[in-house]
Amino acid sequence: MTNKWIVTGLAVFVLAVLSPFWFNMVTTTQAAPEPELLGPAKEARKCVLDKYEMRANHMSLLDEWRDAVVRDADRIYVAANGKSFHMSLSTGENSCLGCHEDKEKFCDSCHTYTSVNPYCWECHTNPKEIE
Amino acid sequence: MMEKSRRSFLKVAGIAAIGLGAAPAMNFAALDSNGPALPVKKKNENALHAKRWGMVIHIDKVTDKIAKKISNACHIQHNVPDFTHEVDTQKFPDIRPVNPDQEIKWLWKEKFHYAFPDKGDEFLAEKFEHLPFMVLCNHCKDAPCVQACPTQATFSREDGIVLMDFHRCIGCRFCMAACPYGSRSFNFRDPRPFIAQIDPDFPVRSKGVVEKCNLCAERLAKGELPHCVEASEGALVVGDLEDPESEVRKLLKEHYSIRRKQSLGTEPSVYYIV
Numbered sequence: 001m002t003n004k005w006i007v008t009g010l011a012v013f014v015l016a017v018l019s020p021f022w023f024n025m026v027t028t029t030q031a032a033p034e035p036e037l038l039g040p041a042k043e044a045r046k047c048v049l050d051k052y053e054m055r056a057n058h059m060s061l062l063d064e065w066r067d068a069v070v071r072d073a074d075r076i077y078v079a080a081n082g083k084s085f086h087m088s089l090s091t092g093e094n095s096c097l098g099c100h101e102d103k104e105k106f107c108d109s110c111h112t113y114t115s116v117n118p119y120c121w122e123c124h125t126n127p128k129e130i131e
Numbered sequence: 132m133m134e135k136s137r138r139s140f141l142k143v144a145g146i147a148a149i150g151l152g153a154a155p156a157m158n159f160a161a162l163d164s165n166g167p168a169l170p171v172k173k174k175n176e177n178a179l180h181a182k183r184w185g186m187v188i189h190i191d192k193v194t195d196k197i198a199k200k201i202s203n204a205c206h207i208q209h210n211v212p213d214f215t216h217e218v219d220t221q222k223f224p225d226i227r228p229v230n231p232d233q234e235i236k237w238l239w240k241e242k243f244h245y246a247f248p249d250k251g252d253e254f255l256a257e258k259f260e261h262l263p264f265m266v267l268c269n270h271c272k273d274a275p276c277v278q279a280c281p282t283q284a285t286f287s288r289e290d291g292i293v294l295m296d297f298h299r300c301i302g303c304r305f306c307m308a309a310c311p312y313g314s315r316s317f318n319f320r321d322p323r324p325f326i327a328q329i330d331p332d333f334p335v336r337s338k339g340v341v342e343k344c345n346l347c348a349e350r351l352a353k354g355e356l357p358h359c360v361e362a363s364e365g366a367l368v369v370g371d372l373e374d375p376e377s378e379v380r381k382l383l384k385e386h387y388s389i390r391r392k393q394s395l396g397t398e399p400s401v402y403y404i405v
Binding site (some may be wrong): 066068070071072073074075076077078079080082087090091119122123124125126127130 | 168169170171172173174175178286288289290294296297298328329330331332334335336337348351352
């Protein structure tokens with residue numbers, strides 16, 4: 001008798017522990033959105049850092065930029081690849097949104113997918129959003 | 132099996148030690164010749180510089196009309212909310228009523244006896260009763276707000292501007308208590324509904340953040356003069372207080388000027404020519 005109960009218990013346990021897998025097998029999962037290059041960014045094809053470093057470390061870069069702009073009054077960033085950029089999210093042609101025109105696709109799609117909520121746009125303004 | 136002698140062990144160990152020493156040296160040589168260039172942060176070429184920024188205000192040149200023009204220029208372009216602005220209720224429903232005590236201002240006109248409470252003589256020249264005194268952050272040399280700020284959100288920049296990093300402000304309002312000039316305002320609510328037209332060139336603030344005049348640091352960085360100076364028709368002048376040849380120093384040499392609450396020892400950088 002004891003053996004039977006132990007085996008049933010184990011089976012239930014395994015089913016329960018692996019429930020996220022069962023859940024994902026039944027429901028459809030959303031594929032990670034592919035970053036899309038549009039407008040000037042598509043033509044330039046050269047960002048501040050290279051692609052993979054940018055994906056992994058853009059938040060640290062922005063943090064560094066913020067301190068440079070606010071505290072040291074440095075506003076120009078000459079990247080390792082020789083191109084220079086305006087250290088700003090949204091002001092001017094040489095800023096992040098100046099080149100990557102579509103904020104929905106450039107920022108929001110990945111942030112939504114990964115459930116991160118940076119509060120940049122509580123204060124900074126996407127010039128396209130002003131009617 | 133190989134016989135290990137002391138001699139052969141020492142030989143191998145010696146070669147290994149040379150190898151270990153060589154690796155960093157070779158790396159260094161490689162970096163020196165064609166290693167990756169490092170990114171550089173720098174200022175705009177046309178940025179305006181000063182050892183210590185200061186302002187001189189010609190009181191006689193400021194009329195009520197110019198005073199209004201000056202503060203409007205500042206407030207509109209820095210997205211300072213105006214609580215008399217009628218809220219678009221379609222975009223922002225459920226707006227609670229405005230408390231006028233919570234107004235936000237960077238640069239505004241004040242009566243003489245409020246701006247200079249320690250200089251209110253019994254028999255004061257009559258003109259001072261009516262003249263609009265433009266008041267703003269004094270960008271003090273020894274700023275009490277900077278000392279009060281627990282997060283270093285407010286700091287004295289190298290060029291004398293007392294600046295705020297809005298990102299770091301936690302809204303404790305110690306700086307407001309410390310500032311003897313009332314130059315700071317607190318965002319008790321989201322300012323967006325009260326901004327008629329948001330200027331995308333400057334960020335808006337969020338609820339729970341203190342704000343004040345930044346002497347248009349964002350414009351100086353581009354080589355432009357502050358909004359107030361441009362709107363003032365010559366009544367406001369900014370320049371380098373440490374440079375004896377600068378326009379502000381020349382003005383101060385020629386005219387008698389006063390500063391607000393000078394006895395407190397904060398060394399304000401805004402001078403009023405009376």
